Amino acid sequence: MSKQAAALTLTDLDAGQPCCPPISEHRIPAETAAALAPAFKALGDPVRLQLMSMIASAPDGEICVCDLTPAFTLSGPTISHHLKTLREAGLVDAERRGTWVYYRARPGIMRQLASLLTADRG
Amino acid sequence: MSKQAAALTLTDLDAGQPCCPPISEHRIPAETAAALAPAFKALGDPVRLQLMSMIASAPDGEICVCDLTPAFTLSGPTISHHLKTLREAGLVDAERRGTWVYYRARPGIMRQLASLLTADRG
DNA sequence: ACGCTGTTTTGAGATCTGTCAACCTAGAGG
């Protein structure tokens, strides 16, 4: 990294909606890049991208860790670590209900990442 | 990488257009995740995200490295390294014309990444 | 209280990443 000044945090991105025009229209300032990069970084691992997909496409909007773990040939702690990374990136929320923990996607940030990549011109 | 079976490569993603529905609609298979994750990973660094933004928003569709480097307080080799990462992720193309090297965004992959994140429901 | 199952945390090791200094290559212009 480097030194960022004002520091937009990732949770800020959930509140305001448009955040910024597509990168094909305007250069994003350094602070915006610093705020958004961690979200892309979190999606930059095959396991996490697949986890994110499973969570986002869950029929009830949420999915149990017990349904996520057996989909991979990875240990429980490793899946838990990746889920924590997605959580800290602000991409998902977790809720414990009794024995099981359920994960749910946060649509706001995903929408912002998508709009950032969407080119409105050629 | 590792050992994936069919192995979609990143350059494949440029050809076919829709590649896959949004992750909020269907789980993406492991091969798709493995193919797309490197692109997200490349965007997961603040410097590269800003570089990508500068390239994608360049007025003539392309921008000289000599215009990119002075925008950062980083050494030339470091910028060159990040540009190589973006190149290998299939996000940009480079062309040398005389003394200077020009970078240009590849719209296909960006569009696919965006559509992957775009939720059509909820 | 005890044990059992699901999930997270901790600790450790191997690999990867961001950065720079030093060096190399490509082209322009004498």
Place this chain on the structure above:
DNA sequence: CCTCTAGGTTGACAGATCTCAAAACAGCGT
């Protein structure tokens, strides 16, 4: 051929990341 500038490559180092085993924590049963 020589020199100058624009970029890229190599080597090295500190710090981050991925993974697992072991331990800890949280609830549910009995």
